[in-house]
Each structure stands twice: as C-alpha cells, then as structure tokens.
Amino acid sequence: GAVVSQHPSRVICKSGTSVKIECRSLDFQATTMFWYRQFPKQSLMLMATSNEGSKATYEQGVEKDKFLINHASLTLSTLTVTSAHPEDSSFYICSARGGLATDTQYFGPGTRLTVL
Amino acid sequence: EDKVVQSPLSLVVHEGDTVTLNCSYEVTNFRSLLWYKQEKKAPTFLFMLTSSGIEKKSGRLSSILDKKELFSILNITATQTGDSAIYLCVWNSGGSNYKLTFGKGTLLTVNP
Numbered sequence: 001g002a003v004v005s006q007h008p009s010r011v012i013c014k015s016g017t018s019v020k021i022e023c024r025s026l027d028f029q030a031t032t033m034f035w036y037r038q039f040p041k042q043s044l045m046l047m048a049t050s051n052e053g054s055k056a057t058y059e060q061g062v063e064k065d066k067f068l069i070n071h072a073s074l075t076l077s078t079l080t081v082t083s084a085h086p087e088d089s090s091f092y093i094c095s096a097r098g099g100l101a102t103d104t105q106y107f108g109p110g111t112r113l114t115v116l
Numbered sequence: 117e118d119k120v121v122q123s124p125l126s127l128v129v130h131e132g133d134t135v136t137l138n139c140s141y142e143v144t145n146f147r148s149l150l151w152y153k154q155e156k157k158a159p160t161f162l163f164m165l166t167s168s169g170i171e172k173k174s175g176r177l178s179s180i181l182d183k184k185e186l187f188s189i190l191n192i193t194a195t196q197t198g199d200s201a202i203y204l205c206v207w208n209s210g211g212s213n214y215k216l217t218f219g220k221g222t223l224l225t226v227n228p
Binding site: 044046104 | 147148150152157158159161164166203210215216217218219220221
C-alpha cells in the first residue's frame with residue numbers, strides 16, 4: 001500500500017511553455033500533498049504544501065504565480081510550471097501524507113523537467 | 117534557524133563493511149525524525165523515530181534517536197552494493213505547520 005504516482009516521469013519543453021505535473025495517491029486518500037524540488041547533488045527542498053480543497057501554502061522564495069498548485073481531490077494534486085525557463089529545469093517530486101495520524105510521507109517517483 | 121546536519125556528506129566503503137551515518141538537528145519544534153533512502157528516483161521511507169533510546173531495526177539497517185543530544189544515527193551492517201544511495205535525515209516539525217525538512221544527505225558508495 002501507500003503508492004504515489006507521478007506523471008509524466010520526464011518532460012522536455014521549450015522556454016515559455018507551461019508544463020503540468022500530476023501527483024496521485026493510488027491506494028489511500030491524501031489530505032495533504034507536498035511538492036519538492038531537487039537540483040543535482042542537492043537535497044530536496046520543499047516548495048509548497050497542498051491541502052485538498054484549499055489554497056496551497058508556499059515556502060518563502062517560491063513564486064505562487066509561477067508554480068500553480070491545485071489539489072482538487074483527495075487523490076490528486078497538480079503542479080503547473082507556467083512560462084517555464086531553463087532555470088526551472090529540475091527534478092520535481094511530490095509526496096503524500098498518509099493521513100493525519102501518521103508523520104510518514106510517501107514519495108512519487110519524480111518528474112525530470114528540462115526546459116530548452 | 118532550524119537545521120538538520122548530516123555527516124559525513126559522502127562515504128566510500130567495501131562490501132561487508134559496517135557504516136554509521138550521523139544526523140544532528142537544531143529545531144524549535146520536534147515531532148519526529150525520519151530516515152529515507154534515495155537512489156535514482158524519489159526517496160523511500162526507512163524509519164521514523166519519535167522516542168529516545170529505542171532502536172528501530174529492519175534487516176541490516178537500524179537507527180536510534182537521542183533527543184537529549186539532538187542526534188540520530190543510521191547503521192548499516194554487512195553492506196552490499198545495493199546499499200549505495202543517498203541517505204536522508206529528515207525532521208518533522210509536526211503541529212499545524214507540519215512539514216518535512218531534509219538534511220543534505222550522505223552519499224554512500226559500496227564497492228564490490
């Protein structure tokens with residue numbers, strides 16, 4: 001149990017386009033999902049916390065208008081990178097908290113975004 | 117400023133060796149400390165520690181927390197090449213501001 005999927009696993013796009021990444025909890029309901037970003041040889045950095053049915057909470061320094069997060073259901077959160085630029089190229093990972101009673105987060109397999 | 121510090125940042129050993137990975141933290145709120153293993157993709161959960169002195173064990177891996185000294189270690193005995201990965205120590209603040217803060221990780225390389 002506790003499987004989180006992400007789609008797509010890899011995306012290459014041109015500068016200026018928008019890219020949507022989906023994160024799904026497959027066998028549990030996730031009231032809270034998280035979006036992380038990871039640069040090469042660096043640790044994960046939390047971008048935002050996404051709660052079902054409410055606005056996401058963004059970490060300091062993360063542009064809300066650039067990284068749009070929608071958590072429309074208990075099993076799906078989406079991250080849209082708007083007007084992507086080469087500096088947005090990174091590994092984006094989502095995770096889902098397996099319920100209020102647990103501290104454990106289950107991670108998706110990640111999405112490698114390359115902006116040309 | 118809250119922080120999670122892991123050491124060493126990288127480590128190279130031979131198969132069969134035993135390794136100890138360190139994690140110290142200075143945080144304002146503490147709910148739990150977690151260890152994750154990250155290979156080429158997203159991290160996979162290893163342990164969650166909430167109480168001091170209670171060892172968590174899974175096969176060749178074990179971990180323990182010292183809340184007084186704000187310290188945790190992850191031990192791997194009889195290492196195998198498949199243990200090569202980045203090991204992440206993660207602080208969970210809990211409460212209404214629940215979120216995970218990751219250390220920089222320890223890159224472990226196990227050579228045959």
